Amino acid sequence: MDPASFNHRVAQLSTGRTYHFVDQLPENYKPRRTPTLLCVHGFPDCWYQIGPWTRKGFRVVVPNMLGYGDTDRPQHPSEYSTKKLCADLAALLDFVGVQRAVVIGHDWGAFTAGRFALWHPDRLHALVILSVPYTPPTPQYMPVEKVAKLAPDLAYQAYFASAQSSKDLDAHLLQFLRMSFQKPHSTKSFSPNQLLSGPEEILTKLKIQDSDIILGPKELAYYQQVLQKGMNEPLNYYRTARYRYEEERDASLPSKLREDLPVLFLYGTRDTTCTNAVISKSHKFISRLQTIALEGRGHWVMVEAKDEVTEMIAAWLEELMTRPPKPAL
Template sequence: MPVDKIRVQGDSRVKHESATVNGRKYGYLLSQPESGRYRATIFLIHGFPDLSMGWRYQIPMLVDMGLRVVAPDCLGYGRTDAPDDVAEYGHKSCADDIKALANHLGESKIILGGHDWGAFLAYRISLWHPDLITHLFTVCVPHTGLKKDFISLEDLVRVAPNLTYQVQFASGELEKVIKSRKEIKQLLTALYGGRTPDGKTGFTVEEGLLLDRYMTLKPQRLLSEEELEYYATEFSRNGVHGPLNWYRTRKVNFDDEESIVGRKITIPTLFIQALRDPVLPPHLSKSMREEIPGVIMKSVDTAHWALLEKPAEVNAIISGWLKDIVFAGRPAEKL
């Protein structure tokens, strides 16, 4: 059975809102039950190269469960500001922004979900602002804890070659060639699984974007043509420099996090592992039970884009967790 999803254009169930917090303008999607009454507010944080609309399969389900949904475009993306200063993309800075946005919307407590970089940021929000988050769920990216010693990206990929593409993303090389809307559209096609007429990919984790090939890619299956056009338009607002800045923050984040090394995430947490993610193989999640006591771990047989590849399975896991853990023993009328 098809899973209900938000249409990228003209769907009355979502509003495109904006707010300025900490001197930065954030665009976000807002959706809530028609009655205006809701059990709690949930924030959904996307990754790269995605947008707030990356949660389009999950938003209707969450609203049907009585939640108010807030899905921001992260810093650098879509309708949100894209500053040049890499320091502004540090996780503490972005965590502070999410807290400020929650406060702007009248919330001192939220449920939090994240995918890809959004999952990485969600862990950091929970560490920097533990009083803000009541429950946490993440998809694909496990929490591996905070590091006592700095490891450069170059040193990291020597032991984790599946992350080598990040060297290209951080280098500045892509901004020099990905400028036009057509080039942005083909970048997105490559990263969402597009292939050439003879079946070759336009991206590998060992090399990154294959610049000699990506412009020849044919449409992929995860985004419809309407969705791809929407994404290309949103990414064209400020180009790819802002989104790629997230790959340049290792030292910023390390310096910020020195003061919280050893801190654990103690709130109820769900982690959904994608079993065929080439960047994040399952063995990387082995330490999560040490880092997040009591974490519930589930899996789906997908590659990296689990939210889009198998939305019914992902939604069943999230909704079950909400019923059994988040709302257990709490009648709706008292929420």
């Protein structure tokens, strides 16, 4: 899809930060009948993976998140805490004149969307999270190094949290993108944990065929264009553990989401970072959780199964609107 064909906007929000975002209005839009979808991307991503929900009558607002593209790029990791990101998202909704939205998040965006439901529970009609299950605030501070030990599949996060990762990924950005967007059935399957054994060697020597990548050449080039401004800022999300913990502790943030909030979780069965144990645990904190597994899909469900995911989410929302919960959509 042509990035220039979308309605791009730039705004300084009431939080003082400037965001670039795409704002797609469907034909004959009826805001009182159809909610706005606020989409939140993860790493290494951007606004670009947007589902064609406007065909279903939804308004779709998709920001480049803090640190990406033409959105502000503060240097210090503390600026990327989810409390501050969620304040930005609430301010973005204010700017576009939307009181409540359906919030959809993938990867870091899924984590942020889940926290948005805690920091600003009155701003959501419904919540959709992709690939990363909901996890509650932790009762004790857990540094990323400890997370890496307790959850070996997430060990790469310790590398991403290091200063060295910014230098390595800037120097080998295209190769890193090719590795990140490999097909789950790739002949030379790449796990980000491989970077722990020697990032320089992996980033320079691992050969990936074009046929093993889920992005086309134009899509890959666009990602490179957006991210070549520097990887330090996107990687700052991995450096926020202490700031997030302190903010959530000081606010006594609850563990459970709003009881009447409908939540849909979609994930690929070949996503090695998404474990059944964490998915099962999330049911303890979400009263109205529906889970759908996408067989044979990996982490990038909005790329691998865009039409399928778009239809599933649209059908789920349409069912909510025809048989509305209390309070209604």
